[in-house]
Amino acid sequence: MKTKIRELRNKHKITQEELALAVGVTRQTITSIEREKYTASLVLAYKIARYFNMAIEEIFDFSEVEEI
Amino acid sequence: MKTKIRELRNKHKITQEELALAVGVTRQTITSIEREKYTASLVLAYKIARYFNMAIEEIFDFSEVEEI
DNA sequence: TTAATATGTAAAGTTAACTATACAAAGGGG
DNA sequence: CCCCTTTGTATAGTTAACTTTACATATTAA
Numbered sequence: 001m002k003t004k005i006r007e008l009r010n011k012h013k014i015t016q017e018e019l020a021l022a023v024g025v026t027r028q029t030i031t032s033i034e035r036e037k038y039t040a041s042l043v044l045a046y047k048i049a050r051y052f053n054m055a056i057e058e059i060f061d062f063s064e065v066e067e068i
Numbered sequence: 069m070k071t072k073i074r075e076l077r078n079k080h081k082i083t084q085e086e087l088a089l090a091v092g093v094t095r096q097t098i099t100s101i102e103r104e105k106y107t108a109s110l111v112l113a114y115k116i117a118r119y120f121n122m123a124i125e126e127i128f129d130f131s132e133v134e135e136i
Numbered sequence: 137t138t139a140a141t142a143t144g145t146a147a148a149g150t151t152a153a154c155t156a157t158a159c160a161a162a163g164g165g166g
Numbered sequence: 167c168c169c170c171t172t173t174g175t176a177t178a179g180t181t182a183a184c185t186t187t188a189c190a191t192a193t194t195a196a
Contacts, residue, residue, distance in 0.1 A: 001110075001111075015171085015172060015173085016172075016173070017172080017173095025154070025155085026154075026155060026156075027172095027173085028154080028155075028156085028157095028174095028175090029153080029154055029155080031173070031174070031175085032153085032154085033153095034173095035173095035174080035175095038152065038153055038154085039109070039110055039111065039152085039153080040110055040153085041107070041109065041110060041152095041153060041154085041182085041183090042069075042107055042108055042109060042110045042113045042124075042128065043069075043107065043130070043133055044153090044154090045110045046125075046128075046130045046133060047133065055123060055124075055125060056110075056123075056124050056125065057114075057123060057124065060110065060114075062111070062114045065111055065114060065115065083141085083142060083143085084142075084143070085142080085143095093184070093185090094184075094185060094186075095142095095143085096144095096145090096184080096185075096186085097183080097184055097185080099143070099144065099145085100145095100183085100184085101183095102143095103144080103145095105145095106182065106183060106184085107182085107183080108183085109152085109153090109182095109183060109184085112183090112184090
């Protein structure tokens with residue numbers, strides 16, 4: 001899933017490691033999510049959104065999710 | 069994790085099975101999430117939110133998630 | 137009371153999210 | 167150039183989300 005994490009991280013000038021630490025996961029998890037290796041869990045998505053002071057839907061791109 | 073799914077489902081007068089079908093999971097998944105057996109994935113949370121025309125944060129209760 | 141509908145639960149299996157460790161490669165600053 | 171920081175990637179392992187099947191229980195309607 002596409003996300004704005006890298007973009008936001010650059011804007012805030014923090015590394016993957018710093019973000020990982022802030023939200024309580026490993027750097028590999030952040031790397032994997034940025035590189036779309038897998039999708040964040042709901043709780044992690046929330047923590048990342050909180051960190052950047054945004055809503056989950058503003059950071060994670062659900063446009064590929066099949067419409068209901 | 070606490071959610072408003074049951075409450076919303078009752079308000080909309082739909083069964084677990086109907087919601088499950090609408091968002092593309094099994095009834096057991098809805099049951100388990102309502103009974104807090106486990107937390108929905110990000111995509112499922114999004115689909116449920118879309119179904120009820122709400123934001124993810126309005127349906128899922130993140131108050132127990134450790135502050136960052 | 138019986139049937140039908142809605143929900144709870146259980147167990148076993150699969151897949152995806154995440155950890156841990158480790159090493160390679162890219163890029164900038166001295 | 168060389169060092170240092172940041173990022174990419176790989177592999178193996180664990181845990182949690184979700185499926186499938188099946189049966190039990192509660193509630194309502196006929």
